[in-house]
Amino acid sequence: MVMVLFETPSGFAILTMDGVCMYRPDAMEVVWLKEFKTFEDKSSAIRLDTGVDEKLSKMIMKWRQMSMGLRCLCDETVMEVMWGLKNIMPTLVPEEKSRLTREDHLPRSQGLKKFLNRYGFYVKPEMVNKRIILAASTLLDCELIEQKHFATLKEVGERIKDVSGINTEGWSLLKLATAPMIIFYPEENIVAGNPKMLKEDVQDYNGKFLKWACLRIYKEMAVAHKARPVDYILLTSLVKEAKEAYEAVGSAQEAQRTNS
Numbered sequence: 040m041v042m043v044l045f046e047t048p049s050g051f052a053i054l055t056m057d058g059v060c061m062y063r064p065d066a067m068e069v070v071w072l073k074e075f076k077t078f079e080d081k082s083s084a085i086r087l088d089t090g091v092d093e094k095l096s097k098m099i100m101k102w103r104q105m106s107m108g109l110r111c112l113c114d115e116t117v118m119e120v121m122w123g124l125k126n127i128m129p130t131l132v133p134e135e136k137s138r139l140t141r142e143d144h145l146p147r148s149q150g151l152k153k154f155l156n157r158y159g160f161y162v163k164p165e166m167v168n169k170r171i172i173l174a175a176s177t178l179l180d181c182e183l184i185e186q187k188h189f190a191t192l193k194e195v196g197e198r199i200k201d202v203s204g205i206n207t208e209g210w211s212l213l214k215l216a217t218a219p220m221i222i223f224y225p226e227e228n229i230v231a232g233n234p235k236m237l238k239e240d241v242q243d244y245n246g247k248f249l250k251w252a253c254l255r256i257y258k259e260m261a262v263a264h265k266a267r268p269v270d271y272i273l274l275t276s277l278v279k280e281a282k283e284a285y286e287a288v289g290s291a292q293e294a295q296r297t298n299s
Contacts, residue, residue: 042073042102045124048137050077051084051095053102054124070124073102075134115149122148126172151175155278158271166281174277178270181263185212188256192216198247203240216260219244219253 043054052075076098078084084095091099124131129138154175155162162171192215196207199218207215221237222244 043120043124044099045121045132046081047075047128047132047135049135050075050081051098052076052132052135053098054131055102070131072131074098075132119148119150126169154179158274160274160278162278162281163285166278166285168277168281171274171277171281174270174274178267178274181267181270184259184263188212188216188260191256192260195219195248195253198244199237202243202247203236205236213260213264216253216257219248219250220257223248223250223253 041056043056045052045054053073054070055073056070076094078094083089084092086092128135151167151172158178189212192212195215195218196210199205199207199215207218218237222241225238
């Protein structure tokens with residue numbers, strides 16, 4: 040369990056989250072608000088010369104018992120978490136009525152920067168908006184689904200080779216996910232590899248796969264396969280739109296400076 044001291048525009052909040060679940064698509068559902076307090080003067084709450092003031096100290100120690108053996112961290116990973124929390128602050132801390140300024144959302148998440156760069160999107164931090172963040176997150180979800188099932192589907196390929204003698208080298212992950220559907224759900228009329236050979240060996244696959252697991256994996260892979268190109272097109276469009284808006288503002292400012 041991870042505990043976070045989260046600074047908001049008007050105070051501090053204590054959040055808890057399951058560190059194991061932080062990288063799942065539904066990560067926001069495992070973050071809980073434990074306490075939120077407003078501070079008239081946040082600048083005096085944490086200072087280099089006097090440390091943490093009494094009010095904030097009591098708030099922290101209320102949740103951090105010494106016997107828990109928790110370590111305090113403040114590193115790049117923590118800053119990435121903080122960046123993500125800032126973008127969903129209204130949901131996590133509904134009592135906070137003030138809103139973060141655009142400057143508060145900068146600098147951009149390094150994880151988001153690397154993700155966008157990997158897809159060929161090189162954008163300035165000022166160009167990133169919530170629509171781009173959401174589109175990138177959805178595209179990442181598709182990647183995570185494929186990564187989650189990669190090892191299992193490769194094992195599926197090995198078992199198909201052992202039982203039916205079909206060489207699955209070069210098969211896509213979706214094709215590997217589809218093959219068990221032909222074996223266990225022939226009424227769906229799904230095609231992958233050599234359907235005839237797979238159907239002929241149905242009895243030999245008893246005990247080789249969990250039927251319900253194959254169905255779940257196939258559904259997740261099918262959704263990711265269908266959504267990924269759509270999400271990529273949307274992200275491309277949003278980045279282009281953001282760049283054009285940023286350049287338009289820059290041109291207007293330059294023209295204003297020239298005229299003055």
